[in-house]
Amino acid sequence: MKSAVPLKPMLTYSDQIKHLRDKHGLIIESESFAEEILASVGYYRLSGYGIGMIDTKTDRYISNFSFNKLHSIYLFDSQLRNLLSGIIETVEIEFRVKIAYRLASQYGPAGYLDDCNFNNHISRFSNKRYYDQFIDSLNNEVAKQSSRPIVIHHNSKYGGQFPIWVAVELISFGTLSTLYSSMSSDDQKAIAKHYSTDYSYVRSWFASLVELRNICAHYGRLYDYQLKSLPKLPKRFAQYNGSHRLFPILISLCYILRGRNDVTDFIRKLDELISRYDMIELSSIGFPENWCEVLNAASAIMIPNKKDGNTDKQLNKSDDNHS
Numbered sequence: 204m205k206s207a208v209p210l211k212p213m214l215t216y217s218d219q220i221k222h223l224r225d226k227h228g229l230i231i232e233s234e235s236f237a238e239e240i241l242a243s244v245g246y247y248r249l250s251g252y253g254i255g256m257i258d259t260k261t262d263r264y265i266s267n268f269s270f271n272k273l274h275s276i277y278l279f280d281s282q283l284r285n286l287l288s289g290i291i292e293t294v295e296i297e298f299r300v301k302i303a304y305r306l307a308s309q310y311g312p313a314g315y316l317d318d319c320n321f322n323n324h325i326s327r328f329s330n331k332r333y334y335d336q337f338i339d340s341l342n343n344e345v346a347k348q349s350s351r352p353i354v355i356h357h358n359s360k361y362g363g364q365f366p367i368w369v370a371v372e373l374i375s376f377g378t379l380s381t382l383y384s385s386m387s388s389d390d391q392k393a394i395a396k397h398y399s400t401d402y403s404y405v406r407s408w409f410a411s412l413v414e415l416r417n418i419c420a421h422y423g424r425l426y427d428y429q430l431k432s433l434p435k436l437p438k439r440f441a442q443y444n445g446s447h448r449l450f451p452i453l454i455s456l457c458y459i460l461r462g463r464n465d466v467t468d469f470i471r472k473l474d475e476l477i478s479r480y481d482m483i484e485l486s487s488i489g490f491p492e493n494w495c496e497v498l499n500a501a502s503a504i505m506i507p508n509k510k511d512g513n514t515d516k517q518l519n520k521s522d523d524n525h526s
Contacts, residue, residue: 219246223270227262229253230269237270244277248424252276255427255487272482279480280426283488284419286476290469291416294459295376298409301394302383303368309390312366321385333385340378341370348373376416380409398459400437407435408455415452425449427487440501448489454501462504470498 214222216238223229223237231237240249253276256268310320321334329336345365348354353372357365371379383391384406391402398405411432418425429447434455436444443451460466474495477483491497 214246216241223250227257227264229264229273230267232269232271240270240274244274249273249277251424252280252426255484275480275482276426279476279483280424281422282476283425283473284422286469286472287415287425288419290456290460290465291412291419293465294412294456295379295416298383299371299379301397302379302386303371305390305393306367306386312368313364315367315370320387322387324384326381326384333381337374337378337382337385340381341365341374344373344375344378377413380406380413383409400458404435404437404455407433408452408459410434411452411455415449425488426483440497443489443491443497446489448487450489450491450494453498457498457502461502463502466502470495470502473498 217234219241220231220234220237224231250273253264253268253273256264256273258265306315306320310317314320316338318332318334324333325331326333326336345354345363349358353369357363357369365373371382374382383394386394388402391405395402395405411430411434414430414432417423418428418430428449430449430452431447432452433445433447434451436451436454437458440451440454443454457466457470460469477485477490485492485494
């Protein structure tokens with residue numbers, strides 16, 4: 204067995220401050236304030252926000268970078284996650300409703316248990332059918348949540364049968380995305396029609412939102428972080444394809460909610476947040492300088508052109524054919 208590198212020793216708060224100052228060159232404005240923050244946030248979590256500020260050749264922070272700036276970036280990221288959590292909740296709950304309504308109206312309350320109503324597509328990650336993954340996850344959740352009133356009620360009154368509108372409330376957002384991927388193309392298209400786009404976009408967008416939602420729920424870092432998901436974007440936003448930063452996911456989020464007050468309020472609050480923390484680097488979250496203009500464009504409902512009859516739906520169709 205290959206010998207492992209010894210773990211780093213535990214450092215007291217005062218030693219952590221000394222380490223940041225002497226080894227990494229971080230300016231410490233107030234040792235008492237720094238110790239207070241390290242005791243509440245933790246060295247490991249806080250130091251992650253300064254990774255992009257370290258010169259890899261010297262292992263020291265760039266000139267004039269200070270503890271207060273590091274802490275401000277942490278606060279910005281925390282408030283950004285809180286803002287995103289609220290808007291993602293709106294999208295996630297609506298997605299649950301749309302899926303449950305479609306499946307119930309097409310196949311009845313328990314028709315989701317018949318695999319003939321779903322496609323046979325295999326997940327490249329698990330090598331299992333998306334549908335089988337959904338059923339396995341649902342059964343696991345029913346067992347784990349056996350003490351929940353909603354589960355007790357359906358176990359005692361309906362013999363353990365759960366209509367689809369209850370089943371979608373038991374599964375995670377990730378499993379909900381898997382359920383969508385397992386649905387027939389006609390069913391996926393019916394739900395995608397609500398978002399005025401092709402179902403391949405919807406699959407991509409919600410898979411990306413699952414990752415973003417999980418990071419927010421577990422207080423992970425978004426600032427200067429490379430996301431795994433790459434949402435597929437309409438042609439007019441193609442220049443942002445391929446970026447593993449936050450911005451492309453926000454384009455898809457705004458597109459999902461376009462024309463609604465929710466997204467208008469979200470963009471306004473995001474603008475206010477970025478204005479309060481002017482020390483952040485927009486590039487660290489993948490934002491261009493005209494980010495507000497881009498998100499407003501993604502969230503706007505296109506007005507039909509009376510001369511040529513173009514509608515937003517037709518524009519989406521064009522995007523789908525060329526992306």
